Amino acid sequence: MPELPEVETIRRGLARLEGRLLTQVEVRDPRLLRGCAPAELVRLRGHLKEISRRGKFLIFKFDEHALVLHLGMTGRLLPHEGRYTRLVLHFSEEKLALDDPRRFAALCYIRAAELDELGPLKRLGIEPFTAGYTFKNFWKILQTKQEIKRLLLDQRKLAGLGNIYANEALFRAGINPLRPASSLSRAEAKRLFEAIPRLLEEAIAAQGTTISSYRTTTGESGRFQEFLQVYGRAGESCRRCGRPIERIEQRGRSTYFCPSCQV
DNA sequence: AGTATAACCTGTCTGC
DNA sequence: TGCAGACAGGTTATAC
Numbered sequence: 001m002p003e004l005p006e007v008e009t010i011r012r013g014l015a016r017l018e019g020r021l022l023t024q025v026e027v028r029d030p031r032l033l034r035g036c037a038p039a040e041l042v043r044l045r046g047h048l049k050e051i052s053r054r055g056k057f058l059i060f061k062f063d064e065h066a067l068v069l070h071l072g073m074t075g076r077l078l079p080h081e082g083r084y085t086r087l088v089l090h091f092s093e094e095k096l097a098l099d100d101p102r103r104f105a106a107l108c109y110i111r112a113a114e115l116d117e118l119g120p121l122k123r124l125g126i127e128p129f130t131a132g133y134t135f136k137n138f139w140k141i142l143q144t145k146q147e148i149k150r151l152l153l154d155q156r157k158l159a160g161l162g163n164i165y166a167n168e169a170l171f172r173a174g175i176n177p178l179r180p181a182s183s184l185s186r187a188e189a190k191r192l193f194e195a196i197p198r199l200l201e202e203a204i205a206a207q208g209t210t211i212s213s214y215r216t217t218t219g220e221s222g223r224f225q226e227f228l229q230v231y232g233r234a235g236e237s238c239r240r241c242g243r244p245i246e247r248i249e250q251r252g253r254s255t256y257f258c259p260s261c262q263v
Numbered sequence: 264a265g266t267a268t269a270a271c272c273t274g275t276c277t278g279c
Numbered sequence: 280t281g282c283a284g285a286c287a288g289g290t291t292a293t294a295c
Contacts (some may be wrong), residue, residue: 001286001287001289002288002289003288006288016285045288056289070289070290071288071289072288072289072290073287073288073289073290074288102289104289105289106289106290120290153289156291161292162288162289163288163289164288165288208288209288210288211287212287212288213288214285214288222284231288253287254286254287
């Protein structure tokens with residue numbers, strides 16, 4: 001579910017919790033921990049120092065420890081408990097419930113000092129909106145025969161894009177998703193390089209894309225679904241040229257594109 | 264080393 | 280109404 005814009009929207013919605021006191025941790029579903037974090041998690045107490053984001057991961061920093069959370073496909077952070085609550089963080093005066101029907105969400109509890117060594121974070125590639133997001137670095141990751149759409153989904157190369165935004169970014173740049181990444185001209189690569197942060201910025205401004213389960217921390221739907229050009233629009237007409245949007249499969253996932261606008 | 268498939272889960276929708 | 284099958288925003292393990 002949540003890609004960079006959704007996770008960033010959630011992070012911003014939680015920023016007001018920074019400085020608050022965590023009084024109790026309730027683990028409703030131990031599977032959430034995936035063996036990565038010990039059960040001592042339930043003893044965690046103290047002030048929440050900072051909530052940050054890396055790719056699609058949320059990082060909650062406390063004095064000595066940190067929680068690293070990936071929302072998987074259907075994870076949400078809501079102010080109330082529900083049928084699929086897997087974890088509850090009790091803060092003074094307020095609680096935060098992780099709701100996740102499909103249970104693909106994952107949580108790690110580690111010492112803050114070990115954050116930089118945590119595999120899932122360490123493996124992540126270039127991060128949009130940071131100093132490392134340069135055309136030089138972007139060009140470098142394109143030097144592979146892999147299909148460009150699949151490359152964009154590879155978190156080790158570029159962190160944060162998921163299926164919706166990978167499809168949309170390629171449409172905006174006018175690039176066919178089946179093209180080998182290394183076949184892109186510098187001009188095409190530049191278009192894609194620039195389209196990605198612009199797209200993500202617009203999606204964040206709209207509070208993300210709600211197809212079905214994603215909600216902001218206040219339980220609201222995002223609004224960016226209204227602006228999607230190709231994702232989920234198979235058979236419908238391209239908003240730019242009128243010809244039908246096509247759906248194909250790449251690495252077992254749906255790819256949507258306009259065969260006449262994306263060459 | 265890179266790639267395809269399966270696996271992890273549950274819900275929803277479509278067609279018969 | 281029931282049931283099978285497809286599909287869903289994600290990642291990781293395993294088998295070639």
